[in-house]
Amino acid sequence: MKIAVMSCIHGNYEALDAVLLDIDQHSCEKIFCVGDLVGYGPHPNAVVAQIRALDIPTCVGCWDEDIVEGLNACDCSYPSLLAEKRGIQAHEWTNKEINPENREFLANLPHSFKEGNLAFVHGSPHSNHEYLLPQLDAFVALERVISTDADVLFCGHTHVPYARTLDAGQLQVRVGREEKIQEISFTSPLKRIVNVGSVGEPRHGRPNATYVIYDTDIQEVQLREVPYDYHKTCAAIIEKGLPAIFAWRLANGLEYAERADDPTHVCTR
Amino acid sequence: MNKWAILSGIEANLAAYEAVIADIKRQGNSVDALYILGDLLGPRPEAEKLVERVLNPRHGELEPLICKGWWEEQCLILHGLGPTGDAPELMAKYGGDTVQMLWECVSRKTVQWLRSLDFGFFELDCLLIHGSTVGVGEELTPETPPIQMLDRLSRMQANNLFCGRSGLTFQYHLQAGSITTALTTLDNQVPPQTVSVVPRQVIGVGNVGRTPGQATYTLYNPGTNQVEFKTVYYGNSKGFQSQRQITKSKSGV
Numbered sequence: 154m155k156i157a158v159m160s161c162i163h164g165n166y167e168a169l170d171a172v173l174l175d176i177d178q179h180s181c182e183k184i185f186c187v188g189d190l191v192g193y194g195p196h197p198n199a200v201v202a203q204i205r206a207l208d209i210p211t212c213v214g215c216w217d218e219d220i221v222e223g224l225n226a227c228d229c230s231y232p233s234l235l236a237e238k239r240g241i242q243a244h245e246w247t248n249k250e251i252n253p254e255n256r257e258f259l260a261n262l263p264h265s266f267k268e269g270n271l272a273f274v275h276g277s278p279h280s281n282h283e284y285l286l287p288q289l290d291a292f293v294a295l296e297r298v299i300s301t302d303a304d305v306l307f308c309g310h311t312h313v314p315y316a317r318t319l320d321a322g323q324l325q326v327r328v329g330r331e332e333k334i335q336e337i338s339f340t341s342p343l344k345r346i347v348n349v350g351s352v353g354e355p356r357h358g359r360p361n362a363t364y365v366i367y368d369t370d371i372q373e374v375q376l377r378e379v380p381y382d383y384h385k386t387c388a389a390i391i392e393k394g395l396p397a398i399f400a401w402r403l404a405n406g407l408e409y410a411e412r413a414d415d416p417t418h419v420c421t422r
Numbered sequence: 423m424n425k426w427a428i429l430s431g432i433e434a435n436l437a438a439y440e441a442v443i444a445d446i447k448r449q450g451n452s453v454d455a456l457y458i459l460g461d462l463l464g465p466r467p468e469a470e471k472l473v474e475r476v477l478n479p480r481h482g483e484l485e486p487l488i489c490k491g492w493w494e495e496q497c498l499i500l501h502g503l504g505p506t507g508d509a510p511e512l513m514a515k516y517g518g519d520t521v522q523m524l525w526e527c528v529s530r531k532t533v534q535w536l537r538s539l540d541f542g543f544f545e546l547d548c549l550l551i552h553g554s555t556v557g558v559g560e561e562l563t564p565e566t567p568p569i570q571m572l573d574r575l576s577r578m579q580a581n582n583l584f585c586g587r588s589g590l591t592f593q594y595h596l597q598a599g600s601i602t603t604a605l606t607t608l609d610n611q612v613p614p615q616t617v618s619v620v621p622r623q624v625i626g627v628g629n630v631g632r633t634p635g636q637a638t639y640t641l642y643n644p645g646t647n648q649v650e651f652k653t654v655y656y657g658n659s660k661g662f663q664s665q666r667q668i669t670k671s672k673s674g675v
Binding site for chain 1: 564567569570573577590592593594595596598599604606619
């Protein structure tokens with residue numbers, strides 16, 4: 154069975170529409186979403202309405218959480234005061250724009266969910282603010298998958314897709330307690346982390362929307378890149394009064410020039 | 423290089439603290455640092471006396487380096503200075519009487535001082551904390567799964583992690599390990615690479631004040647990586663200051 158998994162739509166309806174068409178053309182039987190339906194983009198209500206209409210199983214993203222609970226990320230989430238100012242602007246705009254039904258929908262999204270041996274989460278199983286980057290220590294990455302009790306962990310949050318295998322993990326441990334010494338062996342079969350990228354705010358260097366198709370029968374991951382008319386979204390960002398740099402970023406498929414000092418930092422608030 | 427004396431969980435037990443300090447004095451000049459890894463306080467009437475004693479070492483005693491523990495965090499929460507608004511964990515674990523006792527036996531001045539305490543210390547390649555790198559409330563024990571233990575060590579890149587939350591004395595050596603990882607991105611495919619584990623260890627340093635009449639603590643020599651667990655018996659029923667060393671081991675890390 155082929156499934157499609159997407160993330161980080163960020164209020165970009167044009168991109169979502171293009172991705173749904175691409176999913177349709179690849180005969181996927183199920184669609185899953187790992188959050189961040191809103192934030193940055195100009196069409197938060199249209200995006201949430203579409204996800205609701207299609208009844209797509211979705212977990213909550215950090216932007217969705219902030220719309221429900223209020224802005225609660227610590228200041229270390231932003232690489233600069235300027236970035237923080239823009240983030241707050243986008244949050245406040247989205248907070249005003251979102252309608253009560255859609256806010257209620259976001260409020261009821263789970264932190265994570267499972268489907269057979271597949272787990273779905275926005276950031277990491279431990280925090281929606283944690284970035285599971287491709288260069289993360291392999292054992293730490295393995296711990297994240299094992300903590301879900303699944304074989305494949307789908308996540309988003311970084312906006313750059315990748316598929317990582319973690320195979321033949323093994324550890325030898327010696328535990329001494331009082332006079333007793335105990336030897337412990339740990340082994341782990343093949344596990345995977347699949348970061349599904351971003352539909353509506355990609356950062357892989359091109360403006361195309363990204364998502365993932367996973368074939369559960371042959372455990373094959375296909376990273377999909379879908380062109381769409383991003384100019385329409387850029388124009389809407391400007392028209393709605395959102396910070397113009399969001400349009401620039403969308404058109405270039407890039408993060409701001411400024412980056413967080415420690416992208417692995419986990420917000421503790 | 424001299425040894426470090428590492429204590430945790432005094433829990434406002436002044437007699438237990440005095441017994442351990444006396445035992446450290448008996449080591450002579452071989453101990454040159456004294457760490458208290460949290461839970462200095464506890465819901466006992468002598469909490470203020472203990473703080474006074476710890477912060478004012480007598481002539482010839484070491485000045486302790488103190489970090490925050492679970493009880494200190496509960497105190498801060500009760501005074502509206504913690505990470506959460508109420509203290510559900512404290513209530514669930516110990517009930518309302520303990521909450522009241524903790525509120526009454528710790529002064530506002532002491533609470534202000536608690537705010538200045540660090541989460542832990544990083545010295546050489548050693549991390550010294552109360553709970554784990556996730557938080558003061560997490561217990562690391564001999565039963566903690568290896569992959570979780572490695573994660574907790576990796577979060578702060580420590581080779582030796584000293585902790586006290588469980589109250590147990592133990593040495594948990596991650597001796598060896600490997601994993602093979604491969605990466606596919608939109609533009610690149612990194613072939614499988616095998617990564618090995620650098621040997622590391624977690625040390626449970628024991629608990630000074632929880633068990634009446636019996637305190638445990640740890641001596642560590644950072645030069646030789648030798649860990650020594652000490653048990654000190656105190657009080658009339660046990661024979662004041664009699665002691666027994668229960669484990670002495672040398673780490674290969």
